[in-house]
């Protein structure tokens with residue numbers, strides 16, 4: 358079943374060109390949900406310029422792109438080839454050789470990419486990462502990579518990507534390495550797609566590194582000091598990514614609201630009030646999202662506001678994806694398969710880029726002492 362998008366509403370909100378890209382995402386959404394690898398068949402029709410822009414732009418522009426494309430379909434967006442989150446890490450840390458190598462390879466292989474952070478034993482807690490990069494001679498270079506990553510988008514379907522590794526004890530001992538296709542496809546790397554019931558385009562999976570030889574040239578930011586390329590650079594990158602996950606959640610929430618408006622024949626007074634309340638929540642999150650994006654472009658080390666907006670956007674999409682059923686009665690799960698799909702997708706955002714209880718810790722610290730957003734007196738005056 359192909360669902361029409363309310364052209365006018367999408368165009369007013371996102372502009373004609375993005376609304377058209379969203380329309381295409383919506384058209385192929387159910388097919389990609391069933392078989393995410395079908396995305397390759399549509400390569401020539403995908404909005405490659407927007408997919409490349411996702412990692413190149415300011416956070417302000419990026420959240421608008423993420424919201425609009427996720428309004429089309431977040432699963433399709435996650436299935437797409439392109440630099441994606443790995444590209445953001447490359448932008449932050451890579452030298453010009455690495456940058457060139459990465460972007461040329463993404464274009465050449467029409468590649469899907471991965472950014473591997475999460476591990477089976479410590480989740481996404483970077484402080485406890487145990488995937489190791491040690492200095493040791495091998496046939497392929499002066500370093501050897503070993504360890505395991507899990508729940509990583511395109512771990513098994515990406516042609517290349519970036520992996521977070523530990524090079525020494527402590528917060529300065531964290532680095533990121535670029536894995537090129539010849540390494541990813543070598544017998545020293547084991548890969549597996551894991552089953553999913555929502556956001557299936559992400560194709561999360563497992564990567565096992567069995568003493569993989571690597572050249573120093575693939576360590577991102579090897580030309581920089583350990584402080585510049587360690588935890589600080591990663592925090593900056595994560596702060597810039599989190600509003601994007603919030604934007605994806607918001608795009609889905611908006612899609613559900615528009616679907617209700619488009620498909621509900623008549624609203625009772627109570628239903629109209631409830632709908633307006635949900636709409637107001639989406640507007641409030643969008644306002645906060647734009648604030649956070651602008652703020653993080655200026656204050657990339659301050660984690661509180663990105664954490665707040667990611668937590669809020671996640672909560673709103675979860676609420677709306679459940680509330681949607683109440684507008685269509687008891688058989689709505691059968692009669693409105695889109696609502697069921699969005700309901701499954703909505704719960705994935707909580708687990709992308711850290712869960713809410715970890716973000717609430719960042720928000721607490723922001724109120725307590727660090728964030729100039731929450732504590733304006735901290736803003737330095739000239």
Ligand SMILES: Cc1cc2nc3c(=O)[nH]c(=O)nc-3n(C[C@H](O)[C@H](O)[C@H](O)COP(=O)(O)OP(=O)(O)OC[C@H]3O[C@@H](n4cnc5c(N)ncnc54)[C@H](O)[C@@H]3O)c2cc1C
Nearest residue numbers: 472473474475480481482508509510559705708710711712
């Ligand atoms: C659709 C989807 C796509 C995903 N894509 C990717 C991807 O591309 N790459 C990737 O690496 N992962 C990816 N993930 C995995 C995701 O990032 C993690 O599962 C998520 O961040 C939750 O982390 P967690 O498992 O540590 O759970 P949490 O509930 O966040 O943490 C579990 C425990 O770990 C500890 N902990 C975690 N973080 C911290 C912290 N910052 N400080 C202190 N303690 C902490 C705490 O003890 C906590 O109780 C994806 C997940 C989904 C659903």
